[in-house]
Amino acid sequence: MKNDSSSSRRKFLQHIGATSILAAAAPLSSLATNAKAEERLLSYERKTSANDKIRLGVIGYGVQGHFDLNAALKVPGVELAGICDLYTGRIENAKELHGKGLFTTINYKELLDRKDIDAVFICTTDCWHARITLDALAKGKHVYCEKPMVYQISEGYPVIAAAKKSGKVVQVGSQRVSSIGYAKAKELLAAGEIGKLNMVNAVYDRQSSIGAWQYTIPKDANALTTNWDTFIEATEKMAFDAKKFFWWRAFKEVGTGVAGDLFVHLLSGTHFITNSKGPESIYSTGQFSYWKDGRNLPDVMSGVMQYPDSKEHEAFQLTLQVNFISGTGGQEVIRLIGSEGIIEVNGSNLTVKHSLMPQAPGFGGYDSLFTFSKSMQAEMQKEYEAKWTAEQRKRKTKEDIIFKALEGYNDHLDHITNFFDAIRANKPVVEDAQFGFRAAAPALACNESYLSKKIVRWDPESMKLT
Ligand SMILES: NC(=O)c1ccc[n+]([C@@H]2O[C@H](COP(=O)([O-])OP(=O)(O)OC[C@H]3O[C@@H](n4cnc5c(N)ncnc54)[C@H](O)[C@@H]3O)[C@@H](O)[C@H]2O)c1
Numbered sequence: 001m002k003n004d005s006s007s008s009r010r011k012f013l014q015h016i017g018a019t020s021i022l023a024a025a026a027p028l029s030s031l032a033t034n035a036k037a038e039e040r041l042l043s044y045e046r047k048t049s050a051n052d053k054i055r056l057g058v059i060g061y062g063v064q065g066h067f068d069l070n071a072a073l074k075v076p077g078v079e080l081a082g083i084c085d086l087y088t089g090r091i092e093n094a095k096e097l098h099g100k101g102l103f104t105t106i107n108y109k110e111l112l113d114r115k116d117i118d119a120v121f122i123c124t125t126d127c128w129h130a131r132i133t134l135d136a137l138a139k140g141k142h143v144y145c146e147k148p149m150v151y152q153i154s155e156g157y158p159v160i161a162a163a164k165k166s167g168k169v170v171q172v173g174s175q176r177v178s179s180i181g182y183a184k185a186k187e188l189l190a191a192g193e194i195g196k197l198n199m200v201n202a203v204y205d206r207q208s209s210i211g212a213w214q215y216t217i218p219k220d221a222n223a224l225t226t227n228w229d230t231f232i233e234a235t236e237k238m239a240f241d242a243k244k245f246f247w248w249r250a251f252k253e254v255g256t257g258v259a260g261d262l263f264v265h266l267l268s269g270t271h272f273i274t275n276s277k278g279p280e281s282i283y284s285t286g287q288f289s290y291w292k293d294g295r296n297l298p299d300v301m302s303g304v305m306q307y308p309d310s311k312e313h314e315a316f317q318l319t320l321q322v323n324f325i326s327g328t329g330g331q332e333v334i335r336l337i338g339s340e341g342i343i344e345v346n347g348s349n350l351t352v353k354h355s356l357m358p359q360a361p362g363f364g365g366y367d368s369l370f371t372f373s374k375s376m377q378a379e380m381q382k383e384y385e386a387k388w389t390a391e392q393r394k395r396k397t398k399e400d401i402i403f404k405a406l407e408g409y410n411d412h413l414d415h416i417t418n419f420f421d422a423i424r425a426n427k428p429v430v431e432d433a434q435f436g437f438r439a440a441a442p443a444l445a446c447n448e449s450y451l452s453k454k455i456v457r458w459d460p461e462s463m464k465l466t
Contacts, residue, residue, distance in 0.1 A: 127248075
């Protein structure tokens, strides 16, 4: 892979396909710390198809609703047509940012009834995702739904079926699957750069109150300003609780904890890079380590998943980790470990390191040999040297490589562009409902496993609990 030949470049382009990213890996420099390492820049071009106008409605205008909309408005031809949110302060904020004339509502069905809206972003609390997706598809809208696609595993099939029946585009919002770095990792893995994959370690650690979801709660938060009675229509009847509205991720009644929030990113990334359909067994354990703020889902959690032999890949294991009080200061990394090396993916950058076994088996050193009689040692040494050449006894080396995305590169914009391109060109998205569910279901199964202390069995092909 060192010299990115035009044929491997072509191969990469094929892999990237629908995302319209072009990648070249231009050598940057040798690294001073390691004479063998090379650094390469992942460059790309973002292409958008014809600028036909697409009118967009946003449902759920909290933090991610803002980010998703801002990205969408960078895509040529996309126009904002309306915003829906339950909290009155966010409706005010929508008008302040986009003009008094903007259509706003607290009832998402009014937004879906509008004929001038082609597509919707669903950026609500997780417990609403499936219900709004079904309603939006029934009204003929294209849907970009934030991750996790569903709040409960049982909601997955109806969403997949509705997406299929509607013929509309459905993209799930795990933007990392559109990352140029993930595409490069996928290409390197498929090319055998690290030998046979046997283990993936995926980590998403944080160390801050905001990282642990303690977002600022507005002073006017109450049952009226949040339209609490509507909010809980998707879940159980509960008395107003500002934390359950604004820190919803930490509460199982409305959110999906670190598993639905962050494991799902690690799972979608792993599935994209390995082409996997998912694991067959899922075990998870959690603890309440630090954020004793009433939350009822853990702030430290690990998952272990077994991926079976399949036509996409040979068996491998996945370990997942989220630590919200991590003395690392925070990290997000997927480590793909193979028989001949490791690909470490950090955001849109990655490093490749190799370690190759010698052809000859080990002999001497930390071995039982020295415990034998001198004559036995000598005889066996002679035989070993006669059988294996010096070359066969040596570990071969292969250069490390660092790939970096261009400064300012934005996978989120690529993911959102991919959604609008799919609508315009009637082509598949990177993360359709099946892909979204195949990442969401094992993530949600981690909560089930943690709560029941049992291994969850899953059929990744049929997407059913077994
Ligand atoms: N892709 C990513 O990297 C990423 C990052 C952050 C959040 N997210 C996802 O985005 C979604 C929103 O997260 P957030 O951080 O913006 O949360 P948030 O609490 O800031 O915003 C959620 C908004 O949804 C609104 N809402 C809830 N139910 C509604 C309903 N029935 N109708 C209309 N509005 C409703 C709430 O009023 C709130 O303003 C979640 O699913 C989350 O997992 C994705």
